[in-house]
Amino acid sequence: MxxxxxxxxxxFFASVEQRDHPELRGRPVIVGGGKKRGVVAAASYEVRKFGVHSAMPMVRALRKCPDAVVIKPRMxxxxxxxxxxxxxxxxxxxxxxxxxxxxxxxxxxxxxxxxxxxxxxxxxxxxxxxEATDGLTCxxxxxxxxxxxxxxxxxxxxxxxxxIRHGTERQTLAPMSIRKIWGVGKKTAKKLESRMLHTIGDIAEADFIKLAGIVGERSARHLKQLARGEDDRPVVADRERKSVGAETTLSEDIRGRQQIEKHLRAQCERVARELRKKNLRAESARVKLRYSRTFRLKTRQGPMPTAADDSRTLFETTRRLLDTLELDEPIRLVGAAAFDLIAEDDTVQLALFDGERKQNAKLEKTLDAIRDKFGDKIGRGSQ
Known part of the structure; x- marks a missing residue:
């Protein structure tokens, strides 16, 4: 299951504006285009009480709430x-x-x-x-x-x-409007409602032939399936590689900067090696810790001094990020990641002006070849 x-x-948009402009908190906020011909892109919960919602013409929205603050989108x-x-x-x-x-x-x-x-x-x-978004809720x-x-x-x-737990799907869905079903737009909803099919439960109980006569056989099968709470579509991850990461869940808790850095260095080496295999370099890095007592996950991220694929640059960046995290509590997971990835060819010119990084990368590529031949036990000493 x-x-x-x-x-x-x-x-989202309205909440970002209220976060960035504290004077807007608690006030009705509309994010959208011009007041005459624009539409509402987002509406804060304070303005939704007046019946304002996204995609509504701005003129109509302001008639409903004349005191609303209108802000142009900042994408x-x-x-x-x-x-x-x-x-x-x-x-x-x-x-x-x-x-x-x-x-x-x-x-x-x-x-x-x-x-x-x-x-x-x-x-x-x-x-x-x-915490990561400085106060946005979901x-x-x-x-x-x-x-x-x-x-x-x-x-x-x-x-x-x-x-919604398995076994409660149909009873949860039954009283809901048919307009909650994916694929049921205004026109389809009106057709169904004209035949006294108002709720998802009505669709689940409807005669298939009757339903097919209204929306067609293919759509009828689709509606019946969803009305029963059935959906076999998998979650499809974004095919574009956004980041390269590595982490380890420890058999025993650790604490203190020295122990954390030891494991962090190992994860940075794994990430850097993966970057080199894929001919990628990273412009930003992230460190990740999970605390044992509270089970809370904490991450910090920041820019690299230059686009890089070597573990030393990655480690020094993530090591600095540790300064903003609690390191004396028991830790059960340590991880590192590289993101804002760019292809090797895109950084050649930059690398010409970064002799130390090139030297580190060359050394680590040599180590990659040795590890490929003799195994991963060969490593690089601390620097």
Missing amino acids: RLIFHVDMDA SHYAAASKQLMAVLDNYSPLVEPLSLDEAFLDMTGTEKLFGTPLETAAALKRDIF SVGIAPNKFLAKIASDLDKPDGVTF
Whole structure:
């Protein structure tokens, strides 16, 4: 049985604006285009109380809430927050399927031993997102499949968690509007409602021939399947490699900078070797620690001094990032990652002006060849 999470940020664009401009917190905020011909791109929860929602014409939105603050979209800021979000999600599962800047599916099947129960995992995930994005909240839906998880994430907004457990699918879905079903737009909904099919439960109980007569056989099969809570689509990870990472879950807890750095160096060597195999260099690095007592995952990330594929540059960057983390509590996991990846050819000119980095990379490529022949026991001494 699959375990799927759907993570959906709360009023994402508007929440970013309220985070960046504290004077807007608690006020009705609309992110969108011009007041005459524009549309609402995002609406804060304060303005939603007046019936304002995304895709609504701005003129109509301002009639509903004349006191709303209208802000032009700042896409670069939303993209930056999205990058922080996706970095957190990557820490929880290798199978992350982004749907947009502010939402994604995660396949969390088989992770209970690593992260705890689904509800414990969702709570930890929400905390990590809140911290990584400097105070943005999200809602999480948990279910056996993607359709149900997306339904669930919308049931307790904002800042909520809903778990639709296996065996409760049909009773949970039955009272909901047919407009909650993927693929049921306004026109299809009107057709179905004109035949007294108003709820998902109505679709589940409807005669197939009758349903096919309204929407066609193919759509009827699709609606019937979803109305029963069935959806076999897998979570499809983004095919573009966003980062290269390595981590180790320790058999015994460690604490203190010296022990943490020992394991961090080893992870940096693994990451750097993978970068070289793929002819990639990284412009940014990330360090990851999981604490034993609270089971909380902490990450910090920052730019590299230059695009690099050697472990020394990666280690020195992640080592500095440790300064902002608590190192005296028991640690059960240490990890490192390289991201903002670029192809080897794109950095040749830059490398001409970085003799030390080139020397390190050359040495480590030589070590790669030796390890390939004699095994991974051969390593590089501390520097």
